[in-house]
Amino acid sequence: MSFFFEVLVGGLLSGVMYSLVALGFVLIYKASGVFNFAQSAMVFFAALTYVGLVEHGLSPWLAVPATLVVMIILALLTERIVLRPLVNQPQITLFMATIGLTFFIEGLAQMVWGANVRGLDLGLEDEPLQWLSDKTGINVSKFDLVAAGVAALLVIVLAFFFSRTRIGRALRAVADDHQAALAVGIPLQYIWAIVWSVAGAVALVAGLLWGARNGVQYALTFVALKALPVLILGGFDSVPGAIVGGLIVGASEKLAEVYLGPYVGGGIEGWFPYVLALAFLLVRPEGLFGEKIIRRI
């Protein structure tokens, strides 16, 4: 039984990290209706940049803001060079553009920092929390806890950012109705730039955590893809959805792997979340938090 909980908790905690990546998608989708496939690449890029900087002797504490700056520059360039010319194009076109962007970023990252796998040490060892295992017999990794903590913090910050700050409210306005937002005089480019920067920041955090856990390598982009089923579950435009979805995906895939895996020869983590999400959608097309769509003519 305790083993079950161990798996569950472990799953939930790693799920938190999916949520992190998902958050990046959500932010951008919410504000600009762009389905940003490049988010995963951004995660990879952030992690790689950080590691690269540290390797070149920058202190970890400076490396973080430095990387952040890089991410923001990247975001601004993206808005200026890719998005602005594509304003008012159909969503699919923008989606394709972000795939193109993905290629570019991945290529760039590996060209600058090389393709070989790197470790990333945040100074948290991935070992069970002693007193917890003593008390309950459930092993929970410190690392995971910290990660969860960070994620939680980030969510709170974002929530605050959205509800309290002027820009945040502007973003919501845009999310609700582009025309209206424009009407009240909010420059779309400005909004997009900010959103992408924020998404970049989120990507950085996610990148650091994932990198620290699995090592920084190309495979990171695939882990990041897991954010997609999370999005289906949670809905593309709901922050809480992203969180909850992340938890569900994390937990379910671990449980599935542990309890189902053996029967079907393992390796089901790769697809289980998708099939789960799919099955879920068939029951509830509007997702976890989206409200029922009444299509009027």
Place this chain on the structure above:
Amino acid sequence: MLYREAGQFKTSYRTDAAIFPIRQDRIAFALILAAAFVVVPLLATPYVFTGILIPFLILSLAAIGLNILTGYAGQLSLGTAAFMAVGAFASYNFVLRVPGMPMLLAFAGGGVVAALVGILFGLPSLRIRGFYLAVATLAAQFFILWFLTKVGWISNYSTSGVITAQPIEILGYAFTTPRAKYLLLVSIVAVMALAAKNMARSNVGRSWMAVRDMDVAAQVIGIRLMRAKLLAFAVSSFYCGVAGALYAYAYLGTVEPEAFSLDLSFRILFMVIIGGVGTVLGSFLGSAFVTLLPVLLSVTVRYLDSNLSLHIPESLISNLEVMIFGVFIIFFLIVEPHGLARLWQIAKEKLRLWPFPH
């Protein structure tokens, strides 16, 4: 300017609804066919066949498949490669397990199996739309590949999961040389492209487009959404399945499921978008673009490298290619979001009205 249509009038609906109503187009098309069937086989080198023409043709077929689903029926899919994989492995097993199975029939069989799988994964499209569906199709992509790897029977229990496609033999003739394979492919692709065009210009195609453009209105004029969508998935997957089979038999030879990765799905999606959504012609143009671009890139880069003796490391070159590819795609979407086919269409209009602008 080159179009001289005065005097080309239609006296029947048959001629009016022809695929190429304009004489000049018919002539051009005839020339292209002649080139494809006669000139190219005489001139092309083995490298050109295997390195460019064969993948181009196969991927064009896959692109047509995806275009039917995404371009005509408006259902975005990211799982194309998976359906190709199904086609490939199905054909393999048909040839393997059905004694005396004709090769072409095996390909078709692969397509049919892919179609059935397509229908299965198309079911969600009845409830969900847009990107949700797109992501849902990723489920197909990942699940199918996993399934193909896990179930040993499919790869005939080869330890590595890799299968070796049997040699193509039709009516006793073995298609071993690149040229022979090429000719076989051109024929198959030509026929299937024609069939696609026919569907596109008749009731099926219109129903798909109706569903794509406005499903409620489509329902009201008596189009059954479920039927139309699932049919689109089936036909599309059939094309992808056949393409997959050819990919395995005429191109790769030895195949593992990984050959049909998400990356391939995306490449094909690019072909559709860059070539032109909702046009058969676009599928070919897109395929040409996406297959040729990397070739040209590596050629140029290596050329520069050797001539300017920059000594660029191999890894850097490959990364550079990836980047430039990405840049090209973005550039392209910005310049002509409706794809090469639209460019041609515009040019054609201009030529028809020349010297007038409109």
Place this chain on the structure above:
Amino acid sequence: MLAGKELVASGIIPSKKGRARTARLEDPLDTFPRLLLQHAKARPAAPATREKDLGIWQTWSWAQVAAEVRALACGLAAQGFHRGMHLAIIGDNRPRLYWSMAAAQALGGIAVPMYQDAPAAEFVYVLNDAEIAYAIVEDQEQVDKVLEATPQVPSLKHIYFDDPRGLRDYEGVASLERLLEIGREYDRAHPGFFEAEVAKGNADDVSIMLYTSGTTGKPKGVCQTHHAFIVSARGGCGFDKLGPEESILSYLPMAWVGDHLFSYAQWLVAGFTINCPESADTVMTDMREIGPTYFFAPPRIFENLLTQVMIRMEDASALKRWLFRRFTALARRVGPEILDRKPAPLADRLAYAVGNFLVFAPLRNVLGMSRIRVAYTAGAAIGPDLFRFYRSIGVNLKQLYGSTETCAYVCLQPDGAVKFDTVGQAAPGVEIRIADSGEVLVRGPMLLKEYYKRADATAESIDRDGFFHTGDAGVFVDGGQLKIIDRAKDVGKLASGAMFAPNYIENKLKFFAHIKEAVAFGNGRDRVCAFINIDMGSVGNWAERRGIPYSGYTDLAAKPEVYQLIRECVEQVNAELALEGSLSDSQIRRFLILHKELDPDDDELTRTRKVRRGFIAEKYAVLIDALYSSKTSQYIETQVKFEDGRTGMVAADLAIAETKALPAAAARRAA
């Protein structure tokens, strides 16, 4: 001056005339129905008629046409139509309307096509004058007009319509479909009837009655025989080597002699294909689709086309505009010569070939003129620039001269000897003579039999020696080319005694794209003044390009900028006139731009758009007085008729513009 002495054009005449005269006795193909049956027998499957309908070009072979005509004829007969009766035909160019002409003629009847755009009121006169009892009408619009007229036309008993749309509940009209059924029925009941009727036909029977819109007085019915039109058609076909493979667009009013010659007489003589456009507003696209090999249009249509070309080229890219300017300039220089296979420098020929690939051929293509072998214009004088333009881009455009009374067959321009200021040489079988008065007199088989019920008019227009008085003043220039100056009766004298030819001046004015109509005055006065109608399309476009706002015709016409624009045109004409010796006194001293467009519905123009000089002079007397006074402006109110028959008032204060006139001598020195 050749006036007074008879001139027999080209030696062929006597022989040809002789043959025509004698041949008629045994010629089996001397009536239109016989020609039709001949084609149906000789080439039953060849296309005879096409119509753009339901999106495609519906085609009828000669055999089918013959069958339809047979059924129509039998149907009419069954309904009591018989030899000598008149059959009114009203509507746009529709296959069945052409066929009903043949049907009527097969029964020895006489077809009377009428101008479909005339209001009901104008129908009344013609219907009564021709004692119409049977009418075949295109559609609801026309039926409504005819029914509106019937109360005043006691004779009219039977009305058949072609297009049933909206007519199902109408009383006292029947569909052609029904008539055809009746006909087939009757045919079955009376085998051989049709053949017998056709056999009774005689070449000297009147086949058609065309009403001259006559610039003065009520229209007169011109009676033409099978022979007249067949001879004219044969002459024309021989002259231009027209064969069965020709294809022609039939879009001009069926009541017009031109259309009857080209779309009916020559159709049945040469056995080519006529093509009826889908509707009036798709003529240009239909023309492009069909790509006729033989084309006929009055100058104003060629003019509209050219205006269209110019306007559309304005929006073209700089490169295209440059190409267009560059090559049309070249073409203007050498095009016509190359078309006439005259020697031209090799360099020019090469340049022209390039131009042909880049500009001319595509242009001909978009205009639907790619396949044209022979194109004719007539009915009014055509501007030299206009005329040259089409020839320069390789369209073999030629002029002919004729009238309703002569089957539109008097003079033709032979290939290779085309001049813009003449109407060509006497057509085969035609004798021309210039009277001392300068009037053109013609004689030949194409002459009218008579004006219907107007012996007086007939007598005064055909003299003792059988010459018809065309009413045109003309001269022969360089060996046999006839040059028409003006309407004979319009030619007058200025107070100074100098010759005054208003049309001549008006045409010079109308050659400018900006000027649509012009009316010159001066007979018996000391100087020439003119009314101008600006061309809404061309001037409107001009105004837009210069950002001059305007609300409508009246407003635009009053703009000072427009006056300036027109003044320039007028002064250019003056410069030309100054060079023409005797006419140099006819330079225009003052003009005004009318506040409304001259309109047939207001009786200011004939249906064929000839100005009704006298009528206009009365109607706008005040304006004329103003022109000849020293006033600089004049207020006027005019009643106008709108398309839907309502009437309204247009009022305006018209400015009067002065123009420079050059002294003849000075101009000559300048030249």
Place this chain on the structure above:
Amino acid sequence: MVSQRKIGEVVLKVDGISLSFGGVKAISGVSFDVREHEIRAIIGPNGAGKSSMLNVMNGVYHPQEGTVTFRGKVRRDMNTYDAAAHGIARTFQNIALFRGMSVLDNIMTGRNLKMKATFLEQAIWIGRARREEYESRRKVEEVIDFLEIQHIRRTPVGRLPYGLQKRVELARALVAEPSMLLLDEPMAGMNVEEKRDMCRFVLDVNEEYGTTIVLIEHDMGVVMDISDRVVVLDYGKKIGDGPPEEIRSNQAVIDAYLGVAH
């Protein structure tokens, strides 16, 4: 134009229809019938539930209460396919054309129920598929001719002015050779001339093909001129039903239009 039409039996009957969207009532307990060959108008202020009513009649919406009786068959609710298959065609208030297709293709889609060929036959483009295609094309051309839109055949519908788009939509409905035609504000946003044409077309359709017509229209003049009977809805309730002259003098209706408080 003198009408020879014979108004026949009741063909469609809605009974106690109630419809609501997530708690918001759009229609409550509305009943009325439509007779063969008549022109039936539904009028009412904005938001009176007129469009919703049409959507119920051809199965786009499914009412919570009430029944639809069509040609004697009582249904809990229609579904769009049955409606179309039984000859109910429909146009929409805000034009529902297929923007990616040409006028011709748009209208051709209206024939889909008349085409029986399987997609395979169509793919090979033989026999039945081909024949049906050409037959349909002919029918389509007749309607194009009827509605006088020959000149725009090949134009993409997106490029057309509003008035013509409405016409194309009507054409698409007509080629299905419907026995009943539901028109949702066919003349909305048209200028006087376009309205006159559209009226003529509606009457012609009703005359030439004897099609039963149910239309929603705001222009009272038009409604009173062309309709045989009028239903008046207000806040989802029926407040009047009868021939035009009767409606004109109906107090409730007058109030509703003058916006007198309820």
